[in-house]
Amino acid sequence: MEQRDSGIPSSPTGRIAPRRRWREQSIAPPASGEAQTFRVTHPFHPFRGRTFQLVDCRQTWGEDRVYFYDDLGRLARLPLQWTDVVPDDATVVVGAGRAHFRFDDLCRLADLLMRLDAPAPRGDARSGVLRK
Secondary structure, eight states: OOBOTTSOBBOTTSOBOOOOOOOOOOOOOOTTOOOOEEEBOOTTSTTTTOEEEOOEEEEETTEEEEEEEOTTSOEEEEEGGGBSSSOOOHHHHHHTTOOSSOHHHHHHHHHHHHHHHSOOOTTOTTTSOOOO
């Protein structure tokens, strides 16, 4: 396998495979040395509203998770998105309560509407009628 000037190995077809880099979470302890805590924010989780001491934050099985000790002293984990550890969505912050939808969600909705509005191909099962 040859290497290009960038130092990235190329495949036999000449394509460069994208490198995936794991994102490191910034979970540095506070300067005061006190333990960092987090609150569970998921609306349907039994721990909602409870605060726990953060043990670790890392990506496992393709998802960012927080680790903590539960009431029985067992190491437990939750998706980062279910806690207040995750930073606020930039669109929500900039919108300051004025934006009811996130930009990415609106783009996905527009794509869906365009697909639904597209003419059905001949013999489409949606119409129930086969056309010649």
